[in-house]
Amino acid sequence: MPQLSLHSPLGPLTLSEEDGKIISLDWGWGRDQTETPLLCKARDWLDQWFDDPALMGAFPFPLEPYGTAYQQKVWAFLQTIPVGTTITYGELAQKAGGSPQSIGQAVGRNPIPILIPCHRVLARNGLGGYSGDGGVNDKVWLLELEGAPLPTQA
Structure with missing residues (x-):
């Protein structure tokens, strides 16, 4: 599963992707770093969100969290x-x-x-x-x- 980490004001965060959708965001730096188009867009979006969340609105990329x-x-x-x-x-x-x-x-x-x-x-x-x-x-x-x-x- 591709993962990409980023530095944030809350510390390192790691995004994980599966089948073209974000499935998790975890605190900490991921072991593997894979720059897929989706993960790069999500990382860049988060960087901008931390600068001014009011300008960003809702997250515009596909999410698929595992759950009931x-x-x-x-x-x-x-x-x-x-x-x-x-x-x-x-x-x-x-x-x-x-x-x-x-x-x-x-x-x-x-x-x-x-x-x-x-x-x-x-x-x-x-x-x-x-x-x-x-x-x-x-x-x-x-x-x-x-x-x-x-x-x-x-």
Whole structure:
């Protein structure tokens, strides 16, 4: 599977591709580096996104994260959350179906963070968690980069 890494403000990130689609974005530098057309475009898009996410909009290249049908449904809803806005796990549960807990589990298993913007989902009474290497600090940094209002931690 082709992989390509990039330097980001959050540290090194690695994109993985399969069958012409992005299947994961992982923290850390990948062992193998393959410059496919898709991975190069995705890397360049991310570089620009980190400069100004409001100008970039939604990720324009094909994504195919591995997951259950329910996870796929939740991840599809995540992709509709505009840059600079947030939604709670409960609000997402009302839209996608399920409970806030099942939404939290699906969000936490998102294999393509940032591109599928799980950082835009908040707990009812604060930030909630984040699975990036920097944890909640990465979530706060991403939300601040996007200009999203931060909740007060309860």
